[in-house]
Amino acid sequence: MYLKPEHLAEKRYEKYKSALRPYDFFPEIQSLDFESLAESDRVFLQDFGIFNSELEEEMFMLRVRVPGGRVGADNFIKIAEMAERYDLTILLTARAGIQLHGIEAEDVLELFNAVNDLPGLSTWQTFGDNVRNVVTDPYDGVGPDCKIESFPIIERMHRFFHKNPELVGMLPRRISIGITGMRRNVWPLFSNDLFFGLAERDGVKGFNVYMGGKNTEISQSADIFLPADEVADFAAAVIEAFNRYGLREKRMKSRLFHMIEHYGMEQVKAFVAEFYDKAWESAGESLLGKERIPDTVALDGGRWGVRWHTEYGLVTPEEAMRAAEYAKAEGADVRIGIDQQLYLLGLPSPEVDLPRHETAATVVACAGSEYCPFSYWSIKEEAHYLPADRLEQDGIRIGFSGCLKGCGRHKHCDIGIVGLRNANFGDDDRSARIFLGGEISEGKATTEVYLRSIPLKSLNETVSLLIDLFEGSGLEDFETFSAQVLKKFEPEFIEFYLLARLAGYQAVPLDPGMDAEAIAEALDKGLAEIAAKEGWKKASDALMKRMWYTKKAATVHHMDPSKRNIR
Numbered sequence: 001m002y003l004k005p006e007h008l009a010e011k012r013y014e015k016y017k018s019a020l021r022p023y024d025f026f027p028e029i030q031s032l033d034f035e036s037l038a039e040s041d042r043v044f045l046q047d048f049g050i051f052n053s054e055l056e057e058e059m060f061m062l063r064v065r066v067p068g069g070r071v072g073a074d075n076f077i078k079i080a081e082m083a084e085r086y087d088l089t090i091l092l093t094a095r096a097g098i099q100l101h102g103i104e105a106e107d108v109l110e111l112f113n114a115v116n117d118l119p120g121l122s123t124w125q126t127f128g129d130n131v132r133n134v135v136t137d138p139y140d141g142v143g144p145d146c147k148i149e150s151f152p153i154i155e156r157m158h159r160f161f162h163k164n165p166e167l168v169g170m171l172p173r174r175i176s177i178g179i180t181g182m183r184r185n186v187w188p189l190f191s192n193d194l195f196f197g198l199a200e201r202d203g204v205k206g207f208n209v210y211m212g213g214k215n216t217e218i219s220q221s222a223d224i225f226l227p228a229d230e231v232a233d234f235a236a237a238v239i240e241a242f243n244r245y246g247l248r249e250k251r252m253k254s255r256l257f258h259m260i261e262h263y264g265m266e267q268v269k270a271f272v273a274e275f276y277d278k279a280w281e282s283a284g285e286s287l288l289g290k291e292r293i294p295d296t297v298a299l300d301g302g303r304w305g306v307r308w309h310t311e312y313g314l315v316t317p318e319e320a321m322r323a324a325e326y327a328k329a330e331g332a333d334v335r336i337g338i339d340q341q342l343y344l345l346g347l348p349s350p351e352v353d354l355p356r357h358e359t360a361a362t363v364v365a366c367a368g369s370e371y372c373p374f375s376y377w378s379i380k381e382e383a384h385y386l387p388a389d390r391l392e393q394d395g396i397r398i399g400f401s402g403c404l405k406g407c408g409r410h411k412h413c414d415i416g417i418v419g420l421r422n423a424n425f426g427d428d429d430r431s432a433r434i435f436l437g438g439e440i441s442e443g444k445a446t447t448e449v450y451l452r453s454i455p456l457k458s459l460n461e462t463v464s465l466l467i468d469l470f471e472g473s474g475l476e477d478f479e480t481f482s483a484q485v486l487k488k489f490e491p492e493f494i495e496f497y498l499l500a501r502l503a504g505y506q507a508v509p510l511d512p513g514m515d516a517e518a519i520a521e522a523l524d525k526g527l528a529e530i531a532a533k534e535g536w537k538k539a540s541d542a543l544m545k546r547m548w549y550t551k552k553a554a555t556v557h558h559m560d561p562s563k564r565n566i567r
Contacts (some may be wrong), residue, residue: 012039012043012077012377013043013129013251014042014248016040017129017170020044021165021168021169021555022044022047022048022168022169022170023163023165023168023171023490024331025044025047026048029045029048029109029112030109030266032109033071034052034060034105034106034109035057035105035106037052037494046127046128046141046169047124047127047128047130047168047169048112048123048124048125048127049112049122049123049125049126049127050062050108050123051062051063051127051374057105058104058105059101059102059104060103060104060105060108061099061101061102061103061371062099062108062111062112062115062123063093063098063099063100063123063126063127064098064100064115064121064122064123064126065097065123065124065125065126065132065153066096066097066120066121066133066336067120067133067134067151067158067336068096068135068136068140068150068151068154069096069135069136069138069149069221069335069336069337069338069343070335071121071334071335072097072119072333072334073325073327073328073332073333073334074324074328074422075118075121076320076323076324076334077117077312077320077321077324077328078114078118079098079100079115079118079320080317080318080320080324081321082111082114082115083098083100083317083320084309084317084318086102086103086104086107086111086351087102088100088101088102088103088270088317089102089314090314090315090317090320091103091314091371092310092313092314092315092336092340092342093133093313093340094313094338094340094364094407094408095132095133095135095176095338096133096138096335096336096337096338097126097133097336097366097372100115101371102459110385114512122162124162124163124168124285125161125162125167125168126165127168128169128174129169129170129171129173129174130161130167130168130169130174130175131157131161131171131175131176131177131239132174132175132176132177132310134154134158135149135176135177135179135189135192135212135338136142136150136151136154136179136180136181137180137182137184137185137296137338138335138337138338138341138343138345138559139186139293139305139343139345140182142299142305142345142346143182143297143299143379144182144297144299144300145182145183145184146162146181146182146258147151147181147182147183147198147287148181148207148228149181150181152385153179153196153228153231156232157177157232157236160232160235160236160239161236161258166243167239167243167392171239171242171243171246172242172246172248172254172255172259173246173251173254174255175193175194175242175255175256175305175354176191176192176193176194176213176214176312177193177194177196177235178191178192178194178195178196179193179195179196179197179207179231180196180197180198180288180389180493181198181207181228182198182286183198183288183289183291183329184289184293185197185288185290185442186290186291186293186441187338187339187415188364188399188409188412188413188440190210190213190218190440190443191209191213191214191215191217191218191219191411192210192213192219193212193213193255193256193257194209194211194213194219194256195210195211195218195233195443196208196209196210196226197210197218197287197288197443198286198287199251199268199283199284199285199286199287199288200284200285200287201225201281201285202284202483204227204284205224205228205287205541206226206227206230206231206284207224207226207228207231208221208225208283208284208286209221209222209224209225209234209283210222210443211238211256211260211265211268212227212265213255213257214255214256214257215405215406215407215409215411216259216406216411216446216474217387217411217446218412218440218444218445218446220260220265221283222269222283223282223283224269224280224281224282224283225282225283225284225345226280227282230278232309233276234280235456236270236275237272237273237274237275238256238272240257240275241268241271241272241274242256244262244271245268245271246259246448247259247260247262260502282507285496286442288442290441290442290477290479292477293307293426294521295297295307295309295361296350298350299345299346303332303345303346303347304346304347304348304349304350305344305345305346305347306343306344306345306347307337307341307342307343307354307361308323308341308342308343308354308356309341309356309358309359309361309369310340310342310357310359310382310483311357311358311366312340312359312365312379312383312400313340313357313365313367313380314380321329322354323342323344323354325462326344326352326353326354327344330344330346330347330348331346331348332345332346332347332540333345334347339361339362339364341361341422351468358388359383359384359388359391360388360392360398362391362392362395362396362397362398363386363388363391363397363400364397364398364399364400364413365379365383365400365408366379366400366401366402366403366407366408367380367402367407368380368402369380370379370469371557372402372407374402374403374405375402375403375419376403376419376420376430377402377419377430377456379400379401379402382400382419382430382456382459383400385459385460386459386460387463387467390467391463391467394470394478395477395478396414396415396467396478397478398413398417399411399412399413399414399415399416399417399435399447400413400416400419401416401417401418401419402418403418403419403420404418406418410435410447411438411446411447412438412440412446412447413435413438413440413447413551414436414438414479415434415435415436415447415463415466416434416435416436416438416447416479416480417432417434417435417457418432418433418435419431419460420432420433422453422455424453424544424545424548424549425455425548425549427456427556428455428456430455430456431453431454431455431456432451432454432455432456432459432462433449433451433461434449434450434451434454435447435448435450436450436451436466436482436486437448437450437486437487438479438480438482439483440479441479448491449491450486450491450494450495450498451495451498452495452540453497454502454548455548458502458548461502462498463497465501465502469481469485469509469510470541473485479495484512485510485512486510488512489510489516490536492536492540493516493520493536495512495536495537495540496520496527496531496536496537496539496540496543497519497520497523498521499540499543499544499547500520500527500543501523502547503546503547505523505524506524508522517531520532527539527543529550530542
């Protein structure tokens with residue numbers, strides 16, 4: 001189908017919606033020529049999980065919704081068979097879903113129909129302005145510290161918004177939902193637009209409500225407690241209120257976060273109340289706690305849960321088939337975690353006869369430049385630069401994004417990494433920006449920039465130094481180290497300190513009982529004098545230039561900033 005040229009303006013998404021509901025576009029999919037698509041076709045197709053770019057017209061991607069990550073052994077076998085037959089790449093996502101990459105135009109429709117025939121799975125509303133896959137803990141309902149099973153609630157939410165003609169592609173922007181009835185929370189669930197966290201009020205267990213999270217923001221308490229049987233209705237009311245009152249003028253300012261920023265939390269709650277016919281109570285006591293998840297967990301009945309390590313979300317068809325067939329033969333379930341790992345739940349033994357990748361399950365990595373046009377790095381490959389064994393051993397969570405959009409959750413982790421480019425580093429201009437200071441388990445704070453730019457070649461050394469400092473602190477986890485050590489100083493000083501240590505100056509401890517100036521002087525008196533005179537940032541600039549800038553890049557460094565190849 002073709003729309004008038006004026007619909008291709010800056011606000012084209014809203015104009016497309018006003019011209020035709022995406023739901024009403026759906027019947028046209030079966031007769032589309034996928035080798036000759038209009039831009040309006042590409043926009044509408046995203047509402048049904050089909051992605052194609054004018055930059056690569058001949059190749060498509062299909063995104064699969066897996067409610068609660070519960071893909072199941074039979075479905076995963078079918079997905080593996082499709083990927084094998086059509087030579088596709090399987091990516092597990094940070095929303096516990098699946099992406100199938102490398103689909104040729106002639107195969108799109110057949111794959112689309114085949115995936116949507118799988119029980120419980122769907123490609124509907126996985127892109128675009130929709131309610132995205134609802135996520136939870138992979139041990140939901142079976143883990144030893146599960147107090148309320150979330151999946152029945154997720155299913156009720158799903159029945160409300162899935163294939164709802166008034167909601168498919170019609171929201172101001174996407175909305176993400178997370179829920180956990182587990183006492184532990186090691187997941188970045190406060191990154192959701194709407195999050196329901198386990199709580200207790202007057203002796204009744206239920207959920208506290210948090211709203212306004214996204215890849216770069218923490219959800220705020222809405223000061224609401226809900227019994228489990230009211231959560232799905234409340235979620236529906238939030239979706240309806242967002243659809244009616246959400247901001248639509250600028251796409252970059254149209255998330256639930258921006259609605260709360262614009263109207264205030266109390267007014268947003270008033271909007272929600274228009275669609276919710278019950279009174280709610282103020283927030284209860286949060287029951288969320290911190291706990292590391294091992295690779296094997298004892299379940300009831302002598303059964304076991306096993307986390308199978310992927311290559312940072314990348315799974316070959318052969319691996320997927322083998323894991324799913326093994327689980328099926330053992331009578332076990334297959335689930336996808338929002339850590340991009342596979343969980344085989346209900347095995348008779350913790351010993352699993354499956355080869356696995358020697359990767360850190362605590363690392364979440366975005367799709368990377370092979371699969372996303374926005375990424376500056378091949379993230380799945382560059383993640384191997386990290387000291388995986390030490391990260392795994394200490395339970396340090398890494399969020400690795402290929403751009404500032406944050407799909408690798410670099411703001412919702414212990415150590416965030418964003419792959420960028422910096423011509424000052426010479427021919428290999430890949431650079432990393434390091435984010436620290438996150439306290440995400442209880443929704444206290446996202447990470448912030450602590451190191452503006454380091455070359456890729458120094459990534460392992462830098463992360464290893466941070467691990468050394470954490471281990472030397474004797475604190476129980478990296479979040480506590482962030483709160484009690486790193487955040488006692490200004491980020492500009494931490495950057496200076498880390499660069500000085502990387503440059504080989506004195507191995508002075510990062511002692512929160514000392515002031516920054518005293519630590520700087522202990523590192524090197526000359527450096528301390530520069531910092532005292534010029535400030536921490538300029539002293540850091542001098543260290544970076546000394547360590548990493550090439551002679552060729554030095555010329556670029558003094559060029560007009562607008563002409564530098566720094567993104």
